[in-house]
Amino acid sequence: MKRTPHKFSGRTALICVLVILVACTAFFSNRNQQMREANVSDVALGTLVNVRLYSQIPQGALNSAANAALGRARELEDIFSVYSEDSEITYVNQNAAAGPVHVSDDFYAVLERSLYFAQLTDGAFDPTLGRLIQLWGIGTENARVPSESEISPFVGKKNYEHVILDEEEHTVYFENSDFSLDLGGIVKGYAADEIKKLLMEEYDIASGLINLGGNIMTIGSRPDGQPWTLGIADPKNPQDSSQTVASMAVTDKTFVTSGDYQRYFEDENGNRYHHILDGSTGYPADTHLSSVTIIGNTSMDADALSTACFVLGEEKGMELLESLDGFDGVFIGSDGHLSATEGVSGQLQMTETQSETQAEIQTETQEE
Known part of the structure; x- marks a missing residue:
């Protein structure tokens, strides 16, 4: 199957969650001098995918593991790229309104979730x-502000209620032809989960980082046994890794960020439009948020929740996360x-700059 890369701007590849690593020499203590590293990158799923692995297995085997991880990302791009005429999602969008369409295990799992x-x-x-995402074209060469008449047919439709899955037959059916699927808000998370599963089960990797743009997945702890330290980017200066807003020590966790600074365009009047669309209005979500970072164990779920919480806004997003087990969030x-x-x-460890401007971290919990 021909693979067509996603169209994306340089901003798409900005890492919303920045990995803060101590000097490499600290990783390789006398007690694990045989620890080896593999570090590979490629563009897939509309972002820069970086896989960094540490293990005592032979270097050739470690390199093979890293390359297999990238191969899995490319495989998923072939399934989920809405920009490819040959992808599975394109086929489903073109045919599912005419009758049930058999789909792959990957496609079914992501759509069901x-x-x-x-x-x-x-x-x-x-x-x-x-179709609404395509209309706006944010992140492509065709980005524009659609007219009200173009947007109105898509507002408040809840077409997800018209997607019918048959688990036994493994099929997808659209009850009408008024919509199309775009799974970009969850598929990077699924890819992170799948890559981690592949590396741990088939290559016995116990230490590593998987980075898909704003999706970070840690495997175990650092090579020296200490937790990874992950930082949350400053939305006003996301390219400067020294200006993170806060950081947190984690082991076997995922950090997923959705922000208004990742993909956007400005019109001729200087108005900025970001890529996180609100289906209830047809426009980019306007909830007075710059970013939402979700921390949890499952990157696919965290990916969906980061988008949902951004659209819901801080108060409702907090309520949603507090109602769920295993997920937390940081709202900027x-x-x-x-x-x-x-x-x-x-x-959370606040950076010095952030601590000077904010006396404390605001927290909200549900009333019992």
Whole structure:
């Protein structure tokens, strides 16, 4: 199957969650001098994919593991790229309204979970906004502000309720032809989970980092046995890794960030439009947030939740996360304030600059 790369701007490849690593010499203590590293990168799924692995296995085997990880990302791009005429999602979008379409295990798994989060969030995460996303074209050469008449047919439709899955037959069916799928809001998370699974189960990798743009997945701990330290980028200066807003020590966790600075364009009047669309309005979500970072164990779920919480806004997003087990969030407002769910508020380390401007981390919890 021919692979067509996603169209993306340089901003897409910006890492929303920045990995803060100590000097490499600290990794290789006397007790693990045989520790080896493989570090590979490629463009897939619309972003820069970087895989960094550490192991005592032979270097050739370690390199093979890293390359297999990239191969898995490319395989998923062939399935989920809406920019490829030969992808599985393109075939489904073109044929599922005419009758049930048999799909691969990967496609079924991602779509099934997408529909779950669409129902859970009342459409704040919506995998059926494909035509609206195409209309705006944000992140492509064709980005523009559509007219009200163009947008109105897609507003508030909840077309995810018209996607019918048959688990036994492994098929997808659209009850009408008024929409198309775009799974870009969840597939990078699925890829991170799948790559980690591949590396651990088939190559016995116990230490590493998987980075797909704003999706970071850690494997175990650092080579020296210490937790990884992951930083949350400053939305006002995301390219400067020294200006992270806060950091947190984690082991076997995922950090997923959605932000208004990742993909956007400006019109002739200087108005900026970001890529996170709100299906209830047809426009980029306007909830006074610059970014939402989700911390959890499953990157696919964290990916969907980061988008949903950005669309819901801080208050409702907090409520959603506090109602779920295993997920926490950090919200950065457009005015620069930072809030965190109770589960991580005590673990965040504020940077010096952030501490000077904010006396404390705001936390919100549900009333009992």
